Amino acid sequence: MSWDPAIYNRFKSERAKPFYDLLALIHNREYVDVIDLGCGTGELTKQLADEMLKARVLGIDSSVQMLNASSVFGNSRLRFEQKSIEAQIGSAAKWDLVFSNAALQWVENHSETFPKIISSLNPGGQLLVQIPSQHHNLTNKLLKRLSDRDSFRTLLPSGISNSPVLELEEYAALLFARGCKALTIFEKIYPVVVPGIRELFEWVSGTAIIPYLENLPQELHGQFNDEFEQLLQENFDVNPVFYPFKRIIISGIF
Numbered sequence: 140m141s142w143d144p145a146i147y148n149r150f151k152s153e154r155a156k157p158f159y160d161l162l163a164l165i166h167n168r169e170y171v172d173v174i175d176l177g178c179g180t181g182e183l184t185k186q187l188a189d190e191m192l193k194a195r196v197l198g199i200d201s202s203v204q205m206l207n208a209s210s211v212f213g214n215s216r217l218r219f220e221q222k223s224i225e226a227q228i229g230s231a232a233k234w235d236l237v238f239s240n241a242a243l244q245w246v247e248n249h250s251e252t253f254p255k256i257i258s259s260l261n262p263g264g265q266l267l268v269q270i271p272s273q274h275h276n277l278t279n280k281l282l283k284r285l286s287d288r289d290s291f292r293t294l295l296p297s298g299i300s301n302s303p304v305l306e307l308e309e310y311a312a313l314l315f316a317r318g319c320k321a322l323t324i325f326e327k328i329y330p331v332v333v334p335g336i337r338e339l340f341e342w343v344s345g346t347a348i349i350p351y352l353e354n355l356p357q358e359l360h361g362q363f364n365d366e367f368e369q370l371l372q373e374n375f376d377v378n379p380v381f382y383p384f385k386r387i388i389i390s391g392i393f
């Protein structure tokens with residue numbers, strides 16, 4: 140997918156808030172082998188590495204555009220690789236901490252993905268993940284509604300709006316079944332407060348809208364964007380716009 144770090148970073152401080160909640164949940168700051176799945180620009184991976192002074196941290200991401208921005212953050216304890224999460228979790232490498240902020244929602248089939256990730260943990264290791272509650276958030280539902288319209292439906296892959304994100308109870312059961320010894324799972328609202336619909340549209344442009352535009356011909360991008368902005372207008376009718384965006388935080392120690 141074509142990620143644009145400049146667009147993504149427009150709401151940098153809002154997007155970083157759940158990252159700090161994850162940092163607060165790190166079980167053992169002496170962990171050595173640490174991986175950040177879907178590290179993006181690497182700016183937050185650098186903060187993760189700075190928190191864990193004994194750690195050797197690897198950030199992986201499939202996007203060249205996002206990783207280009209990471210070159211300034213690498214050091215003797217922090218390196219980055221262009222790699223997909225799917226390829227990484229299929230490898231034999233083992234980790235003390237598998238960390239991932241706002242990336243696993245892009246990976247299909249969490250019932251298979253999470254067990255693979257868990258099996259890459261060393262004994263005593265931790266899985267620490269944040270994913271948006273895509274299946275409940277209104278902007279995702281509006282994108283789905285829009286993609287079902289005649290002008291777009293036949294051009295988009297079927298199932299494009301199906302989120303892989305599971306319910307909290309399902310993650311809890313899945314982790315418990317794989318031997319999780321200490322489990323923390325909760326959903327939290329991270330309010331997005333922006334002056335108007337244009338800014339809300341820009342906020343979604345940094346992430347969730349990307350796969351839709353990638354699958355539509357360039358000449359339909361304007362129409363898709365305009366109709367999406369119209370849907371936002373109809374559903375968020377007060378200024379400033381308040382969007383109670385929900386995210387899932389998962390911590391498991393194994």
Ligand SMILES: C[S@@+](CC[C@H](N)C(=O)[O-])C[C@H]1O[C@@H](n2cnc3c(N)ncnc32)[C@H](O)[C@@H]1O
Pocket residue numbers: 142154158176177178179180183199200201202205222223224225239240241242245246346
């Ligand atoms: C919303 S950004 C989060 C970036 C970073 N973790 C942060 O908190 O700023 C999602 C990142 O996941 C990456 N990504 C999405 N699907 C991926 C996949 N299948 N494999 C590797 N990276 C992926 C994207 O390239 C993007 O950089």
